[in-house]
Amino acid sequence: MNNNQIASLFREIAAAYGIKDEKKFYFQMLAYQKAADAIEQSTSEAKDLYDEGKLEELPGIGKTIALRLEELFKTGKVKHFAEIKKGIPEGVFPLLQVPKIGPKTAFKLVTILKLKNPQTVIYDLEKGAKLGKIAKIPTFGTKSQEEILNALAQYREGRTKSARMVLPFAYEIAGKVIDYMKKCKAVKQIETLGSLRRMVATIGDIDLAVASHNPKEVISWFGKYPYKERIIEAGPETSSFLTSGGKQVDLMVQPPEGFGALLQHFTGSKEHNIRLRTYALSKGLSLSEHGIKKGLKSYQIPTEEEFYETIGMQWIPPEMREDKGEIELAVKRELPKLVELKDIKGDLHTHSSFNIEPSHDLGGNSIPEMAQKAKSLGYEYLGLAEHNPSITNHTPEQNYHLILKRNNEIDRVEKTEKVHLFKLLEIDILADGQLALDEKSLSLLDGAIASVHSSFTQPKAKITERILKSLSHPKVRILGHPTGRLLNQRESLDADWPQIFKFCKEHNKALEINAWPNRLDLPDTLVRQALKAGVKIIIDTDSHAMDQLAVMKFGVAVARRGWATAKDIVNTQSYEKFRQWLLYNQV
DNA sequence: GCCGTTTTCGGCCCGACTGTTTTCAGTCG
Numbered sequence: 001m002n003n004n005q006i007a008s009l010f011r012e013i014a015a016a017y018g019i020k021d022e023k024k025f026y027f028q029m030l031a032y033q034k035a036a037d038a039i040e041q042s043t044s045e046a047k048d049l050y051d052e053g054k055l056e057e058l059p060g061i062g063k064t065i066a067l068r069l070e071e072l073f074k075t076g077k078v079k080h081f082a083e084i085k086k087g088i089p090e091g092v093f094p095l096l097q098v099p100k101i102g103p104k105t106a107f108k109l110v111t112i113l114k115l116k117n118p119q120t121v122i123y124d125l126e127k128g129a130k131l132g133k134i135a136k137i138p139t140f141g142t143k144s145q146e147e148i149l150n151a152l153a154q155y156r157e158g159r160t161k162s163a164r165m166v167l168p169f170a171y172e173i174a175g176k177v178i179d180y181m182k183k184c185k186a187v188k189q190i191e192t193l194g195s196l197r198r199m200v201a202t203i204g205d206i207d208l209a210v211a212s213h214n215p216k217e218v219i220s221w222f223g224k225y226p227y228k229e230r231i232i233e234a235g236p237e238t239s240s241f242l243t244s245g246g247k248q249v250d251l252m253v254q255p256p257e258g259f260g261a262l263l264q265h266f267t268g269s270k271e272h273n274i275r276l277r278t279y280a281l282s283k284g285l286s287l288s289e290h291g292i293k294k295g296l297k298s299y300q301i302p303t304e305e306e307f308y309e310t311i312g313m314q315w316i317p318p319e320m321r322e323d324k325g326e327i328e329l330a331v332k333r334e335l336p337k338l339v340e341l342k343d344i345k346g347d348l349h350t351h352s353s354f355n356i357e358p359s360h361d362l363g364g365n366s367i368p369e370m371a372q373k374a375k376s377l378g379y380e381y382l383g384l385a386e387h388n389p390s391i392t393n394h395t396p397e398q399n400y401h402l403i404l405k406r407n408n409e410i411d412r413v414e415k416t417e418k419v420h421l422f423k424l425l426e427i428d429i430l431a432d433g434q435l436a437l438d439e440k441s442l443s444l445l446d447g448a449i450a451s452v453h454s455s456f457t458q459p460k461a462k463i464t465e466r467i468l469k470s471l472s473h474p475k476v477r478i479l480g481h482p483t484g485r486l487l488n489q490r491e492s493l494d495a496d497w498p499q500i501f502k503f504c505k506e507h508n509k510a511l512e513i514n515a516w517p518n519r520l521d522l523p524d525t526l527v528r529q530a531l532k533a534g535v536k537i538i539i540d541t542d543s544h545a546m547d548q549l550a551v552m553k554f555g556v557a558v559a560r561r562g563w564a565t566a567k568d569i570v571n572t573q574s575y576e577k578f579r580q581w582l583l584y585n586q587v
Numbered sequence: 588g589c590c591g592t593t594t595t596c597g598g599c600c601c602g603a604c605t606g607t608t609t610t611c612a613g614t615c616g
Contacts, residue, residue: 027599031588062589102614141607194616207616235604250616252603265601266616277600282593288601 001072003039006046009072009081010036012093015103016084019092022104034060037271043525045494047073048460091121097160098122100151109148112137126152157246164202165247166487168517168554171196174206177225177249184221186214188256193266198318199557201520202487205240205248209262215253222251258291258300260307265289271323272316279327280311287311319560324528338560341553343572347374348383348424349449349480349512349540350549354409356402357394358387359428359436360453364545367409371417373546380575381420383540384410385449388427388437396438403444420575422446422582426480431455433469435476442475447582449512449540451480456493464496471500471509474586478538479504481514481521489518497526501533508584510538510570515555527562536581537562538570 001009014032017025038060039046049055050073055066071078088107095106113128115121126149128134134145174192181190191197193207212218219239223231232240232248240250254262265273266289277287286293291300292310301307305315313330317338320326329335351363352370363370367384374382386406389399407423414421426449428436435442435450442448450470458466470476479500483492504511511530514521519542522530527537539555541548559569566572570581 025588028588030599034589060589064588100614104613139607139612143606147606205616233604238603240604268616270600270616274600281600286601290602 001047003042003046006069006072007036007040010039011096013081013084015093015096015106016088018103019088019107020084031060031062031065035065041525043497043523043529089116090118091115094118094121095125097162098148098151098155099159099161100147108137108139109134122152122155154242154246159246164204164488166518167196167199167201167203167520167557168551170203170206170247171554173243173245173247173249174208176227177206177208180225181208181210181218181222181251184218186212186217186221188212189259191263193250193252193263194268197267198269198321199554199561201523201558205250207250207252207266209259209266210251210253211256211259211262212253213255218253219251225249252289254289255300257302260301260303260305261287261291262289263304264301264307267318267321269322272321272327275323275327276311279331283312285311317560319557320563322561336563336565339556339564339566339569339572341556343566343569344379344539344552344556345574346379346381346383346420346571346578347541347543347549347552348381348422348478348538348571349385349426349514350382350543351386351426352384354384354386354406356386356389356406359390360387361544362386363543367413367421368417369546370543370549371413371419371421373549375417375419377549377552379419381422381578383422383424385424385426388425391436396440399437400441400444403441407444420579422579424448426451427470427476428453429466429470431458431466433466435470435473442473445475447477447586448473448475449478449480450476452484452493456484456490458493460494460496463493464499467495467500468503471503471507476509477582477584478510478512478540480512480540481516481519481542482511483521483523483526485519485521485523487518487520492521492523497529498533501530501535504530504536505534508536508581510536513537513539513555513558514542515539515551515553515558516542517551517554520554520558522558522562524558524561527559527564531562531564531568536570537564537568540571 010032014029017029038058042058050069055061055069068078089110091110092106095101109125113133115124129145129149134140134148135142174196178190181187187210189211191209193209195203196206210218215237219234222239223234227244228241229244230242232242238252240248242248252262252266280287284294291298308315314333314335316326316330350370352367353363353365354367355362371382389402410421410423423446425445429450429452430436471479485492511522537559539559541551543549571578
């Protein structure tokens with residue numbers, strides 16, 4: 001059973017507790033939800049942690065749940081879970097993925113309408129709703145029937161509770177709505193909130209905060225956004241709509257005097273806020289989105305800086321707000337100074353259209369175009385890293401000449417464009433760990449990025465050995481998109497990361513943060529671990545066209561979420577320093 | 588069921604919105 005499966009099992013158990021007796025089992029519900037989050041966010045498979053005796057190191061996994069997991073891994077099932085689920089029809093659980101349907105609603109619908117088959121429950125419920133059966137159930141009415149039909153339609157379009165969009169996509173939608181909202185005179189200030197403001201790799205809903213003295217006008221303007229499907233709700237200070245692309249946008253409004261509290265509250269994360277509130281309570285302060293209460297007196301807080309200062313700590317960058325120790329550091333005023341986009345001096349993983357007949361896709365712009373774009377972004381240097389020439393279609397000698405031809409072009413452009421260019425390649429790590437390029441061709445390069453592009457499902461030991469073997473070559477300075485994950489499409493490959501970190505630290509190799517929208521790889525949690533192990537990071541865009549160089553900011557966001565400072569990132573160094581690092585140990 | 592700068596017991600964040608309920612339950616963030 002993998003982490004995702006375990007997490008969803010735990011959510012079912014939480015729901016089952018809620019259905020059985022919400023009051024009695026309230027804290028068990030919370031515990032299983034928290035455990036589900038912990039397993040889902042873990043960078044190691046729970047099964048591996050169990051084998052190593054480290055399950056209880058995950059926050060939210062204690063003795064009891066560790067024992068349940070042990071039983072699960074040993075026997076494939078858990079007696080206690082069967083006990084809790086007893087009396088709850090299986091049809092309930094698929095419904096929990098439908099927006100607006102929680103445990104209580106699902107249970108009522110399934111039992112009263114007798115929806116027994118979990119395979120067809122979604123379809124059966126829709127059929128029942130269309131026949132008007134839901135409206136007849138006590139505590140339901142025609143409006144809730146309609147709402148459920150709407151939710152089922154959304155579900156059909158793939159909008160389940162766990163479905164998330166990649167960060168850059170959410171960023172773009174938010175940008176459009178923000179531009180629109182800024183045209184409303186009542187809007188004094190507007191910011192993103194939630195996972196979008198924290199720059200998490202995947203985003204559920206788009207949340208926005210507005211500072212205004214006239215919330216009514218703001219909500220009304222928001223409701224007139226032209227590219228929406230329909231309004232979901234509209235209250236006095238919050239409103240939501242669904243875009244024509246089916247994405248939910250939530251808006252919250254507060255007067256400017258209270259904007260800081262609003263921003264803080266809805267930026268989250270939930271875990272950060274819970275820890276912050278608990279800490280504040282110990283100082284006699286109660287926090288909410290409206291402000292801070294001390295005894296019977298409440299205070300509005302205009303800025304986030306003031307909000308954190310009032311509790312007695314430094315302002316914490318949104319990317320760090322995950323309850324991973326940032327609050328303790330902020331109290332001591334020892335937060336690290338995180339890397340910023342303006343610190344980046346060059347992009348090293350880019351693909352031009354120069355045709356070296358590569359193993360994978362070419363870029364869309366010429367080397368001069370790429371160089372000009374890099375210069376316009378203020379970079380000192382750029383790395384050209386096309387895929388290696390195909391080894392099945394060429395002899396080594398042909399490859400050598402293809403690379404030589406490209407090198408000549410790079411030399412020419414470097415002179416005319418006056419930006420430093422590096423002759424790199426992105427080289428496939430073959431299934432046995434060999435590089436897909438021979439020694440003679442490798443000698444033509446300033447350095448190489450090695451990447452896994454095939455055989456993702458090899459066993460952990462094999463994959464680790466394979467990566468280490470490729471990194472052992474002196475020309476290979478960077479491991480490209482290390483986990484190979486594609487957000488919403490492909491899981492990370494299963495490697496022994498601590499071992500790879502150790503090797504990189506010892507041999508001065510860099511791990512890439514690939515800023516490509518559906519990669520964002522290394523994932524932030526592994527970045528944090530790599531940095532703790534003393535490994536250097538490089539942030540690249542993997543651009544296949546010059547306009548894509550702009551996605552660098554998302555790579556920087558991943559680095560910030562991993563608590564990286566400029567010193568941890570090799571491409572924040574000046575040209576000379578970076579060149580020295582690249583040529584390390586090559587002679 | 589978890590957890591500890593109130594540490595092995597006794598807490599566990601706080602509020603908005605909707606629908607159908609005449610005072611609140613359910614969902615969401």
